[in-house]
Amino acid sequence: MKKADYHIHSDFSPDSTLTMDQACERAISLGLEELCFTDHFEIAEDIRIDYTKYRQAVFRARERYGKQLSLKIGLEVGFDKNSQHQIQEYLEDKDFDFVIGSLHRAEGLDLFNGEFFRGKELKVAFSDYFKVIHESIPSFDFSVLGHITLIKRFFLLLKVNPSDIDWSYYDEGIQAILQDLIARGKGIELNLRNPLLDLDFRVLRFYKELGGEIITLGTDSHHTTSMHAMEEGFQALREVGFRYYCVFDHLKPLFVSI
Numbered sequence: 391m392k393k394a395d396y397h398i399h400s401d402f403s404p405d406s407t408l409t410m411d412q413a414c415e416r417a418i419s420l421g422l423e424e425l426c427f428t429d430h431f432e433i434a435e436d437i438r439i440d441y442t443k444y445r446q447a448v449f450r451a452r453e454r455y456g457k458q459l460s461l462k463i464g465l466e467v468g469f470d471k472n473s474q475h476q477i478q479e480y481l482e483d484k485d486f487d488f489v490i491g492s493l494h495r496a497e498g499l500d501l502f503n504g505e506f507f508r509g510k511e512l513k514v515a516f517s518d519y520f521k522v523i524h525e526s527i528p529s530f531d532f533s534v535l536g537h538i539t540l541i542k543r544f545f546l547l548l549k550v551n552p553s554d555i556d557w558s559y560y561d562e563g564i565q566a567i568l569q570d571l572i573a574r575g576k577g578i579e580l581n582l583r584n585p586l587l588d589l590d591f592r593v594l595r596f597y598k599e600l601g602g603e604i605i606t607l608g609t610d611s612h613h614t615t616s617m618h619a620m621e622e623g624f625q626a627l628r629e630v631g632f633r634y635y636c637v638f639d640h641l642k643p644l645f646v647s648i
């Protein structure tokens with residue numbers, strides 16, 4: 391079975407020092423057959439990729455590693471209500487293989503430093519988080535929604551005990567997002583960043599039940615040590631009843647049996 395990691399940040403992302411060469415060498419040693427670089431594009435933080443340089447770098451890596459590893463050009467674009475036209479315009483004349491749409495900021499506030507959650511009751515903050523994702527879906531053309539359960543990464547920051555959370559409270563919000571994605575021909579990613587918080591059977595089952603088929607796997611790596619062979623992800627998909635996962639080529643999903 392072909393294994394492909396569809397969420398890798400090279401040093402084109404300001405928060406990563408991973409060179410494309412290092413990522414390729416690590417991927418080959420892990421037995422992966424394909425990598426898709428998905429560097430950050432975040433208008434609100436003025437993080438924009440120089441497309442020409444990015445593409446040249448991937449082409450150079452292809453020259454070096456192309457015999458052992460297929461390399462794709464992707465992007466992780468942060469949803470941003472105020473810049474959706476700018477984002478769409480940027481994407482329009484580029485030739486990306488794959489685009490992840492991810493929520494990193496909401497209502498103009500940063501999720502990662504806790505700003506978004508401050509002063510809100512947790513249930514309200516989490517419901518708002520899913521609501522903002524839902525509202526963001528039509529904002530530009532992306533291939534899959536990134537890390538739908540990102541809020542789990544903030545438990546420590548928010549001093550939340552994970553076992554106190556009643557996830558069923560958010561079921562409707564999550565299902566509405568998945569339904570909308572499916573209707574628009576967009577997929578989800580199973581984000582396999584350690585400690586595998588996004589490996590959420592509840593979400594995977596909903597997606598399967600609702601008829602979702604497009605799902606990519608990615609480690610969201612920013613350094614070589616966090617890259618892995620993603621076996622837990624493939625296993626989870628099989629358990630839920632998926633028979634395929636996806637890779638992309640020029641924004642078209644291709645199904646790979648698992």
Ligand SMILES: [Zn+2]
Pocket residue numbers: 466492494536537
């Ligand atoms: Zn992200």
Ligand SMILES: [Zn+2]
Pocket residue numbers: 397399466610
């Ligand atoms: Zn990422």
